[in-house]
Amino acid sequence: MPLTGTHINYYFHCHRHLWLFANSINMEQTSDTVSMGKWISESTYKREEHEIKISTDEDNIVLDFYDGKNKIIHEVKKSDKMEELHVWQVKYYISVLEGKGVNGVRGEIDYPKLRQKVNVHLTDGDRNELKKIRREILSIINQNSAPMTINKSFCKKCSYYELCYV
Numbered sequence: 001m002p003l004t005g006t007h008i009n010y011y012f013h014c015h016r017h018l019w020l021f022a023n024s025i026n027m028e029q030t031s032d033t034v035s036m037g038k039w040i041s042e043s044t045y046k047r048e049e050h051e052i053k054i055s056t057d058e059d060n061i062v063l064d065f066y067d068g069k070n071k072i073i074h075e076v077k078k079s080d081k082m083e084e085l086h087v088w089q090v091k092y093y094i095s096v097l098e099g100k101g102v103n104g105v106r107g108e109i110d111y112p113k114l115r116q117k118v119n120v121h122l123t124d125g126d127r128n129e130l131k132k133i134r135r136e137i138l139s140i141i142n143q144n145s146a147p148m149t150i151n152k153s154f155c156k157k158c159s160y161y162e163l164c165y166v
């Protein structure tokens with residue numbers, strides 16, 4: 001199964017959600033496109049004219065806005081509450097581009113409401129970490145049963161809330 005930015009998001013957010021998503025367990029009227037995935041990315045401003053898609057056997061990604069001239073992946077978010085997740089998502093995208101032979105790419109995450117910008121670079125340490133993350137994601141989604149619930153406040157916004165807690 002090719003990895004996507006969504007798998008990376010869920011890995012950092014909730015391993016149980018990752019497992020449920022990857023094992024095609026969708027809640028009635030609340031498919032993943034309208035649940036946490038949307039919640040995570042709802043603040044992303046689409047700029048489809050600059051959108052690019054990359055599909056390989058291992059990865060399947062969509063970059064909302066890639067500046068090919070300056071080799072910059074742009075992500076625009078409203079809130080920095082999940083900054084770590086945003087940063088790793090962009091690092092993952094940079095690594096996929098590297099895998100396609102596009103080197104020297106960096107990322108910029110803009111938080112217009114906060115008037116902040118975060119620059120993202122991929123280090124050798126990140127490359128090793130991403131290899132580990134890939135292995136762990138595959139290990140999680142291939143488990144026979146879902147990981148335990150995580151009891152976080154954001155669980156109430158998750159489409160799997162009833163499945164997990166009711």
Ligand code: SF4
Pocket residue numbers: 014015016017020148149150151152154155156158159160161164
């Ligand atoms: S409700 Fe909470 S524990 Fe359950 S899948 Fe969603 S985020 Fe994970």
